[in-house]
Amino acid sequence: MRKLFLVVSSLALSLFVFFYMNPAVHAQSFGWGYKKNSDHKVPEIGKYRDMLDKYGAYYADHSGDKVVYLTFDNGYEQGYTDDILDVLKAEDVPATFFVTGHYVKSEPDLVKRMANEGHIIGNHSYHHPDLTILTKDSMKMELEELEKAVAAITDQKQLKYMRPPKGVFNERSLKWANDLGYIHIFWSLAFADWNTKAQKGGQYAFDQIMKQMHPGAIILLHTVSSDNADALSKLIKELKSQGYQFKSLDDLVLKDMLPKAIYGF
Template identity: 75%
Template sequence: MQKFIAVSVIVFLAFFIGMENNHVAAYGWGFKKNSDHQPPDIGEYQELLDKYGAYYADLSGDKVIYLTFDNGYEAGYTGEILDVLKKEEVPATFFVTGHYVDSEPELIKRMVDEGHIIGNHSYHHPDFSTISKDSIKEELETLEEAVAEVSDQKELKYLRPPRGIFNEQTLKWTSELGYIHVFWSLAFVDWETSKQKGWEYAFEQVMDQIHPGAIALLHTVSSDNAEALEHLIKELKKQGYTFKSLDDLVIKDHLPPSIYGF
């Protein structure tokens, strides 16, 4: 009897969560990669992003790049990456989890002190499509509070959903909570620390996919990325690219080109 009650409770909770999410199908962010140096086609996702003010690239055609890094844990390379960004005067956004903030407060402080943006990657890294709006709110607010305790950045406004999983409901809810979803238009498998292939591989992966307005997703656990970053930045500058922050992208998107000056 007790086993039956326990199973019934689990079924009820699963049904309740499904009702909370209105049974909206979940999507994993992805697109067909191309090497024609144009933003990838994201199909029907574009309508959803436009509806809720989300981004995956700067579609203006300007030769601008936005560097973003996902940080779930530290592998010893973030300091090196920050050194390169400082030397080359390039801004970046670091999407961090609660574990990262709790374990690496000094790196969080350094990121903010050196002019980078901290983005919200949630506190516990759950699949947002399976939890309620209140649970999502708690995940985001707890992470924001943790960042505020160890740095001068008191508010987080950019969100990268855990695992890149989303649906219209999660886009709507997080928009109502004041967040801007930021996906990406350039990425490769760089997080498998036991399968690093040398900095040239990372360099080639980025250069093959680079395009005007790219939002690049990289992981700081990659030794390849740490070694390739300075080479990438210098080469892209030679090709006429500039590096901007996500704040620049949002400002640009909301002002006439003649006012923004691009």
């Protein structure tokens, strides 16, 4: 009996050490999501809002201004990024491209073009892991390795914004990113555009975006989508005709910081 007690106690102690001394095991993680609406308003995100506010993260501009922030996730190339950059240049529209290590390594000329044409390069991590299961040191390594890769080929030596792979996050990963000087950027408008085998045409992409459009939207798009490449010019022209302005994430953060600097809150 005493031997059984010792075995059970030892097992319990081992489990305690494993689950409570290893922070990558027991922290709850979340997949980014929001409640869509048909009123063209910023979608609600429920309990996520307090977490984002606590750690200076963004998913939309809540000012009510008719502004749009274009963001693209780039994990690999499908041949459409040049076309997208051509449209952005012709329309004088800024964007942020969240890139991975694979993308920087395989498409350095495109990354250089993004930076040279005034777009922001964002950090999507080097290897695209689930950041919520990493230690803080491993997360730091993922972000710093990507930053160094971008700095080696562009003038953007420091990356300010990050987007977690697959939108997976928790309070700990938000805090750690904040500690490391990064700002999490989620999104308030997206659709299933990443499946290259299920493209439905530029009109489909246009309709999906316009159906969800709202003032202050941070739009997530993927450059692997031929639909997005086909729709982008029409989309930008239509939104401009409706009085929307296209701004960069720097504008969003600056807008948010000014009242705090002036009024102290």
